[in-house]
Amino acid sequence: MPTSKDSDIASQPYASSFYKEQTPAYLHYAMQCGTGGQANVGLPAAFSPSETFASCDIGCGFGLTPLITAVADPTADVWGFDFNAEHISSASALADAAGTSNITLLDASFETFLDRSTPDFDLITLHGIYSWVSPENRHQILDILSNKLKPGGVVYVSYNCFTGWASSAPVQQFLTDYIDRTNSESLAGVGKATALVDQMRSAGAAFFGVNPQAGKILDIALQSDPRYLVHEYLTGNWTLFSLAQVANELVAAGLSYVGSADLTHAFDVFHMTPEAQAMLGDIDDLLLQQSARDFFMTSLLRKDIFVKDPQLITSDQQTEALMDQRFCATKPADQLPQHFNFPRGGVSLTADAHAAIKEALIQGPASARMVIDASGAELKSVLNGLKLLTDIGFLAPALPETMTTVAQEHTDRFNAALAGYEKGGDEPVPFYASPITGGGVSRESDPDLLRTLGVTV
Ligand SMILES: C[S@@+](CC[C@H](N)C(=O)[O-])C[C@H]1O[C@@H](n2cnc3c(N)ncnc32)[C@H](O)[C@@H]1O
Numbered sequence: 001m002p003t004s005k006d007s008d009i010a011s012q013p014y015a016s017s018f019y020k021e022q023t024p025a026y027l028h029y030a031m032q033c034g035t036g037g038q039a040n041v042g043l044p045a046a047f048s049p050s051e052t053f054a055s056c057d058i059g060c061g062f063g064l065t066p067l068i069t070a071v072a073d074p075t076a077d078v079w080g081f082d083f084n085a086e087h088i089s090s091a092s093a094l095a096d097a098a099g100t101s102n103i104t105l106l107d108a109s110f111e112t113f114l115d116r117s118t119p120d121f122d123l124i125t126l127h128g129i130y131s132w133v134s135p136e137n138r139h140q141i142l143d144i145l146s147n148k149l150k151p152g153g154v155v156y157v158s159y160n161c162f163t164g165w166a167s168s169a170p171v172q173q174f175l176t177d178y179i180d181r182t183n184s185e186s187l188a189g190v191g192k193a194t195a196l197v198d199q200m201r202s203a204g205a206a207f208f209g210v211n212p213q214a215g216k217i218l219d220i221a222l223q224s225d226p227r228y229l230v231h232e233y234l235t236g237n238w239t240l241f242s243l244a245q246v247a248n249e250l251v252a253a254g255l256s257y258v259g260s261a262d263l264t265h266a267f268d269v270f271h272m273t274p275e276a277q278a279m280l281g282d283i284d285d286l287l288l289q290q291s292a293r294d295f296f297m298t299s300l301l302r303k304d305i306f307v308k309d310p311q312l313i314t315s316d317q318q319t320e321a322l323m324d325q326r327f328c329a330t331k332p333a334d335q336l337p338q339h340f341n342f343p344r345g346g347v348s349l350t351a352d353a354h355a356a357i358k359e360a361l362i363q364g365p366a367s368a369r370m371v372i373d374a375s376g377a378e379l380k381s382v383l384n385g386l387k388l389l390t391d392i393g394f395l396a397p398a399l400p401e402t403m404t405t406v407a408q409e410h411t412d413r414f415n416a417a418l419a420g421y422e423k424g425g426d427e428p429v430p431f432y433a434s435p436i437t438g439g440g441v442s443r444e445s446d447p448d449l450l451r452t453l454g455v456t457v
Pocket of ligand 1: 014015016058059060061062081082083084087108109110126127128132133231232
């Protein structure tokens with residue numbers, strides 16, 4: 001039975017943020033790359049710019065990600081819901097202020113959303129949900145995925161992974177016990193509880209000597225927003241998963257694992273010894289192979305992509321799709337670096353690919369096809385260069401030009417509305433919407449970068 005402590009935690013507002021992995025533009029590219037999974041899964045037709053698209057963000061918090069998704073594609077039908085009424089009323093006020101009419105924001109729980117009349121969705125995303133809700137809630141989520149996702153539809157789900165978090169389980173339990181035993185209000189108590197754990201470490205608690213990863217995570221917690229800490233550690237449900245466990249649960253909703261939204265998966269060669277890569281390559285079962293990889297990477301959060309009845313395409317079709325994907329620079333293009341440092345040493349783009357990509361991006365968003373047509377650079381080096389630059393955050397996948405043109409007036413209105421809008425008090429919304437990436441861009445960004453990304457404020 002829920003206690004008053006449960007409702008204290010459930011009603012705590014979360015921090016407003018934006019997650020690129022939930023946007024169609026970014027997921028589209030990650031699926032084309034097939035990172036951490038199958039490279040030959042066809043994209044659902046709805047991902048094509050000429051088709052209409054329906055998406056839903058489950059447990060959307062303050063709704064910034066679905067709002068940005070909606071303004072970046074005004075023909076899409078975007079939904080988001082959350083059972084925290086403050087989250088939804090705040091997100092709805094921003095949608096009204098920006099005149100964003102293609103989003104439906106509902107104050108609903110996983111259970112009640114099931115009975116709401118909705119379209120069938122092409123994309124359902126859940127970020128920061130699966131590890132932090134009860135088994136009963138996960139069943140409700142699976143029912144939503146079973147009943148409200150189209151055949152061919154895509155699910156993005158993130159969850160806490162054993163390999164990164166297992167040694168922090170006693171810390172999570174201690175924080176929960178502290179709030180219970182001291183009868184603290186969660187938001188005020190979580191900072192004190194974390195500080196006490198830090199004092200234990202300073203006083204020589206042997207636990208941190210034998211569990212160094214728990215100390216690294218404690219350092220992150222000590223720097224974190226208390227609202228994040230409440231939702232990360234105190235929801236009463238903190239379940240660590242392996243990919244195989246999540247895949248076993250999602251199979252009940254007809255979903256198959258197709259890959260990861262984390263492009264780092266494409267670059268194991270820069271993170272692992274040749275022996276480790278060969279060892280992983282010998283594990284035939286994809287899910288086991290991924291779990292074994294998580295041991296090498298000490299993965300904290302997995303960001304996985306599942307598809308209902310995936311359709312396969314040929315490798316030529318996959319290459320064609322990658323050739324037409326546009327990218328834009330998210331840092332000054334004329335400063336595009338050629339050399340990068342990774343745990344296993346330095347890596348360089350080939351001189352031709354580096355020069356060709358840089359030249360193209362200085363002019364504006366460019367696809368591999370545009371880069372190659374203008375320079376004659378080699379296809380594989382250009383495709384790999386673009387992927388690597390996207391993984392390290394120098395580039396972002398860009399929307400097709402026709403979509404950017406349509407989106408501009410909507411993102412302009414949204415970005416202008418942010419100036420006069422205050423979320424749940426006096427805290428500014430942290431991201432603008434870019435009509436070029438279809439995603440968010442930090443409001444703290446350099447004005448030149450904002451202009452490059454189509455943000456005119
Ligand atoms: C950790 S926050 C993540 C919010 C958002 N997805 C993000 O990543 O910023 C978890 C969210 O799930 C919502 N939530 C938890 N249980 C829920 C339920 N049973 N039904 C609907 N929303 C729920 C909470 O209100 C909260 O906003």
